[in-house]
Amino acid sequence: MYRNDIVRIGRKPVMVYVTAVLTCVAGYHKVIIQARGQSISKAVDVAEITRKKFLKDLRVDGITIDTETMKGDDGRPVGVSTIEIELSKP
Amino acid sequence: MYRNDIVRIGRKPVMVYVTAVLTCVAGYHKVIIQARGQSISKAVDVAEITRKKFLKDLRVDGITIDTETMKGDDGRPVGVSTIEIELSKP
Numbered sequence: 162m163y164r165n166d167i168v169r170i171g172r173k174p175v176m177v178y179v180t181a182v183l184t185c186v187a188g189y190h191k192v193i194i195q196a197r198g199q200s201i202s203k204a205v206d207v208a209e210i211t212r213k214k215f216l217k218d219l220r221v222d223g224i225t226i227d228t229e230t231m232k233g234d235d236g237r238p239v240g241v242s243t244i245e246i247e248l249s250k251p
Numbered sequence: 252m253y254r255n256d257i258v259r260i261g262r263k264p265v266m267v268y269v270t271a272v273l274t275c276v277a278g279y280h281k282v283i284i285q286a287r288g289q290s291i292s293k294a295v296d297v298a299e300i301t302r303k304k305f306l307k308d309l310r311v312d313g314i315t316i317d318t319e320t321m322k323g324d325d326g327r328p329v330g331v332s333t334i335e336i337e338l339s340k341p
Contacts, residue, residue: 224314
């Protein structure tokens with residue numbers, strides 16, 4: 162099922178995702194930022210910019226890292242790191 | 252003071268840091284992986300490769316994210332995201 166409280170980080174500029182996180186928090190008081198591979202750095206940037214510049218009372222509830230197995234270009238399975246950052250507003 | 256149980260992620264290949272983490276855990280039973288900016292994705296890769304391929308009983312004790320203020324190219328302060336991943340072996 163599509164969940165409205167998840168923001169998936171991709172190739173768009175950081176501020177696009179910061180806006181998505183702010184919208185999410187306004188509606189649900191919490192948000193989960195998900196990213197994998199090279200987007201993991203951007204996910205941390207999004208969480209930090211939102212917390213430090215926009216919503217100073219936003220709390221990091223938990224951060225989990227994992228590995229997802231995907232099909233590589235040659236068809237063989239490759240592991241890709243993932244991150245989930247849970248934020249909530251008291 | 253220089254701490255031997257910290258591995259700082261830089262521009263070297265991932266396996267260099269995985270080896271450093273394995274050496275650290277062998278001596279101290281714990282390690283802290285630190286990274287900032289674009290190296291954050293690599294830090295998660297290092298933690299995940301070490302856990303999934305080499306030391307399956309390695310536990311993630313905590314992950315913290317923060318912002319460090321550094322001087323940019325034009326002398327003005329810029330925020331850089333940081334991550335710390337604490338791992339330990341029971």
